[in-house]
Amino acid sequence: MKTLIIYYSDSGSTKIMAKTLSMNLKADIIEIKDLKNRKGTVNKFLSSIDAFRESKTKISPEKIDLTSYDLIYVGTPTWANKPAPAIITLIDNCNWSGKDVILFTTMNNNGSDEPTLERLEEKVRMRGARVVERFSLNTKGKSAENIINDTERIIQTLVLKMYSGA
Numbered sequence: 288m289k290t291l292i293i294y295y296s297d298s299g300s301t302k303i304m305a306k307t308l309s310m311n312l313k314a315d316i317i318e319i320k321d322l323k324n325r326k327g328t329v330n331k332f333l334s335s336i337d338a339f340r341e342s343k344t345k346i347s348p349e350k351i352d353l354t355s356y357d358l359i360y361v362g363t364p365t366w367a368n369k370p371a372p373a374i375i376t377l378i379d380n381c382n383w384s385g386k387d388v389i390l391f392t393t394m395n396n397n398g399s400d401e402p403t404l405e406r407l408e409e410k411v412r413m414r415g416a417r418v419v420e421r422f423s424l425n426t427k428g429k430s431a432e433n434i435i436n437d438t439e440r441i442i443q444t445l446v447l448k449m450y451s452g453a
């Protein structure tokens with residue numbers, strides 16, 4: 288069973304989660320870069336609008352060949368209660384047919400993670416994937432160590448090793 292973790296991260300929290308998952312689950316990992324400038328207050332505001340509208344963005348890599356993977360994790364920060372544009376764009380560029388998918392998001396307020404996970408699920412299912420699990424982490428005020436510990440706890444609680452045979 289070959290597992291791949293695909294993620295986008297702006298300020299590093301989702302990256303820490305993705306790396307912790309990859310190490311614990313012995314999975315390959317690919318970071319999606321958003322080539323649009325997302326730095327600074329104005330760009331952050333515009334980024335929320337992009338996310339809310341599900342605007343596409345320029346990403347690198349533009350697409351990923353998923354052929355050799357059975358299980359794919361997709362991780363994104365929550366922006367305006369939605370997945371980040373880089374992940375929306377990536378999903379639309381890949382062939383998800385017949386793949387098992389696990390979705391995760393990070394956020395930093397007391398709002399719900401559901402709209403982001405729901406939208407991700409809708410998008411990959413439309414493209415033929417089966418969502419087998421999904422989870423989220425509130426990163427507010429958390430150090431890298433906290434995020435690593437929380438992710439390892441999620442791996443245990445949801446028995447994620449079962450899906451990838453790690």
Ligand SMILES: Cc1cc2nc3c(=O)[nH]c(=O)nc-3n(C[C@H](O)[C@H](O)[C@H](O)COP(=O)(O)O)c2cc1C
Nearest residue numbers: 296297298299300301364366367368393394395396
């Ligand atoms: C443009 C923007 C919009 C955001 N919108 C939300 C939101 O709607 N709800 C929320 O809980 N957190 C929101 N956040 C906070 C991020 O989801 C949170 O800090 C996340 O852990 C960041 O992940 P990262 O470090 O991998 O980029 C937003 C952050 C940014 C930059």
